[in-house]
Amino acid sequence: MAPSPVSGGLLWVDSDSLLRLVKGSGLDAEFEVHYSELKATTLEVEKNVLKRFSVRRIETAVVRCLRAGKLGVVRFSPPPKELRSMLEHAYHLTAAAGSSDAQTHFADKPLKSRVDSSVASMMETDAGEVAKRVLEAVKTYTGEPLIHSINAEAGYGYRRVVGANTNGVSGEWLGCFENFSAEVSSKRGEDQASASKSHEASDLGALRFEDTIGEAVKLSRGMLGAASTSTFTGTVVLSPEATGALLSSVVEALSGIEILKGRSFMAGKKAMCVVSPLLRMREEVRVDGSPYNRGFDDELIETATKPIIEGGELKTYIHNIYSAEKMGEAPTGNGFIGAQDLGVGTTNIVVDAGKGAVDELISHIRRGVYLIRTGDRPNPASGDLSAMVSAGYYVEEGSIKHPLKETMIGVNILDLLRSIVEVGGERVMLWGYLTPPIVVDGVKISGRA
Known part of the structure; x- marks a missing residue:
């Protein structure tokens, strides 16, 4: 060549x-x-x-x-x-x-x-x-x-x-x-x-x-005039960006390396129903316009398009050669060299779109939050998440009322994903994740009002 x-x-x-x-x-x-x-x-x-x-x-x-x-x-x-x-x-x-x-x-x-x-x-x-x-x-x-x-x-x-x-x-x-x-x-x-x-x-x-x-x-x-809210249990609409950020934590927990180190909340869950059947997620090695397309990983294993979650069921873990050998599975073409060592990574993570723009999804909410962004991530071992709303809005009777500050969402990430009631249709590609907005019921929202 x-x-x-x-x-x-x-x-x-x-x-x-x-x-x-x-x-x-x-x-x-x-x-x-x-x-x-x-x-x-x-x-x-x-x-x-x-x-x-x-x-x-x-x-x-x-x-x-x-x-x-x-x-x-x-x-x-x-x-x-x-x-x-x-x-x-x-x-x-x-x-x-x-x-x-x-x-x-x-x-x-x-x-x-x-x-x-x-x-x-x-x-x-x-x-x-x-x-x-x-x-x-x-x-x-x-x-x-x-x-x-x-x-x-x-x-x-x-x-x-x-x-x-x-x-x-x-x-x-x-x-x-x-x-x-x-x-x-x-x-x-x-x-x-x-x-x-x-x-x-x-x-x-x-x-x-x-x-x-x-x-x-x-x-x-839109974030000017932010205020907190009272503590309640309600509905959360996650923006495509927020959906991708939270799902990246799930994908990281599917790493055979993380499972072997005992710091994955997805350990022991392969072939089990782990999330709502509305969520369908896969890895695609080629997505139009993506800078993450790869034909092979850093161990010279072909990358492959593969289902990750279908019908709510976890279909696969992701491996490099080492983790595959240790767990008695086949390499999945996900061995990538990072700043320090050979680890596990992905090409493009794609979530199937549903129907409805964000505004339409919000219009269905009686009381809740539109979460645009949080900088927090779940505990890698337990999946427990305490997320500060760094950008988001309080929603009541289908309308945005005001931007939020000093407001947190507390939930286990798998409980959150099991409680998905709608998947939106407008997907956004960011950092290798092509994701739509999702709607989740029964989330504890903590404020100071």
């Missing part, structure tokens, strides 16, 4: 060269080499002024060595030009300090690589033109009533991943990412409120600068 013409790093590091390296090491061990190259451009705008512009390129190589029942892992950033030295280093480290509590093999099934065709055109983008678009979008809303300040950040770039192992499995992936976020502060007298919105895509031209700022402006102004 030829190296990418847009790569600015070690162009000769392609899947063929890595394959020759690991198969011709001459060392009595098995090797897997994972090379990644990241280039990211970031622009920050504060109050109509471009405050920061940066371009960074990071190259990393991770070598894993299986020798005499032990696994050794070495990370190089940047990698040495003499790649064989990485294998020798990993070989000796494994003998001296390798872990015996490790996987016993590397991937052995050939895979197909996928290349994102939009990368070349993206790399030709003039950063000055991007900055101009961001500044114009900010100026569109500057000076509007109640708007105190607007800050925005745009980031874009590409990531290239190459891997090969001693079993002859190799592949190369090239993808791009674009993201934009806006933080808006509104002020009325002494009352001040802030709100943020984000948008991401795999094509820079698809980023909605003005729309994203406009959404943040609307939310920020």
